[in-house]
Amino acid sequence: MKSTWWKESVIYQIYPRSFKDSNGDGIGDLRGIISKLDYVARLGVDAIWLNPIFTSPNDDNGYDISDYRDIMADFGTMADFDELLHQMHLRKLKLILDLVPNHSSDEHFWFQESRKDRDNPYRDYYHWWPAENGKPNHRESYFDVNRDAWAYDQQTNAYYLHYFSKKQPDLNWENPALRKEIYDILRFWFDKGVDGFRMDVVPFISKDTSFPPIPDKYNGNFGDFYAKGPHLHQYLQEMNREVLSQYNCVSIAEGVGVKPEDVELFIDPQRQELDMLYHFEGMSIGYTPDGFKEPDPAGYSLLQFKQVYSKWDKAFEKGWGTIYLGNHDQPRMLSRWGNDNDEFRERSSKLLHTFLLTMRATPFIYYGDELGMSNIKFDDINDYRDIETLNMHQYLLQTGGDVERFMRAQQQTARDNGRTPFQWDNAANAGFSQADPWLKVNPNYVKINAAEQEDDPNSILNYVRQLIQLRKTYPTLIYGDYQLLDPANPQVYSYARSNEDGKFLIALNFSDKDASFNTNVDLASAQVVQGNYPNPQKDHNLRPWEAVIYRLT
Incomplete structure (x- = not known):
């Protein structure tokens, strides 16, 4: 397989509004990010993806752009951006910006x-x-x-x-003049030295402008219909031909509505469209069918989890995939997929990172997950800031829906859970800002913060640093084949990664109880290269939330 920098990278996602405030207004900004670049570099990551930093009235926290060539005043100036890019490149960090090509702000x-x-x-x-x-x-x-x-x-x-807010009118990609505007915007940032773009809801850009009825087969899954516009791939190929192919860059599609059988249309190198895509199927696991992002009281099925991620690994074979468990559109990874109670918080957080960093895909780590940050779990609608939560709450009030049920579910799944300020230390406001933050800080910052973990060799932070270095040390963990093992095991996710350079076995107990797993591998002679318990047992038995990486001889 052809090696490229973006296949071998670990990408760190920063939500700028919540990372670090440098000027005391309660809002994170570019100079705040600059001040913490050494921290990011010490993680060992290779690139930073920034959520939108362009001029915006903030109806949807920056995804409603009113000027694609300028910086939002909350975040700083273009001079601050130029300094950020310069300082990142000095540290060998690449910068990926967020392109919003489906819609603009109504104030554009x-x-x-x-x-x-x-x-x-x-x-x-x-x-x-x-x-x-x-x-x-x-x-x-x-x-x-x-x-x-x-x-x-x-x-x-x-x-x-407007597929999204009324203040986010959809752009008409069927108009060549509009497409040229978008391509000129890409060139503007690439010529500044930006290394790539993550492209927001890019499968939605093409529309049948006769706007026929949505076929019954989509049965409420309107995103699946939106992702099948008649000229979508024609436009992506044009974008590649006109712009992307001219730069040493990466292009990443937010693959909403894209199915496994369609993904190669986007990422097969022969088609010359985009480089990578991330899917949403994993994010829908464990939700009730009749609630709004409502978690099943019984929890999620690990069997389904394994099936989905194994299926997508195969779907990505003709190109390259991504792997993530949390981002700005999701609750905190630890609360969603692990156990955020004190007893298992550290173990399960380390296990989830072990999964992310040993799969065959480019891993995305969301800011704060490397500390084990967890959901804030608001119980008052007035504490929320996200348009998705606020408008759904209003919709349920207007239609007589079950608001209490919705609010309980939002404690687990609201997007604001993943947007609380970064927990730097145990000072006021977690060291994020000297002013009241735009969104409340999780009270657990007193014990869960970067300063507390920096010098602790057993911390989540240092475990993640070690994992990233392990991935870089053994290219098999990047390029090796993936094979699911013991697929019917309801507690343990085990898989092999192998190529001509070596073979690894990864065993992950996704439960609060002891578990065992079955393979034909003799572990007695295997080398344990990473684990989240001291002295891992080489007998196919795992303790609660235990993660072990074996190098096989």
């Missing part, structure tokens, strides 16, 4: 012009539908209180399309 110049009149040159930068033709066929909105993706605009007596 393009949309402000577009809504002035029907003959405006920017009218076709967005999807408009004349009201005199009747309301177009229904499209579901992710964030709208009424779930309606068509918003009426009185000024020109027309509806505009």
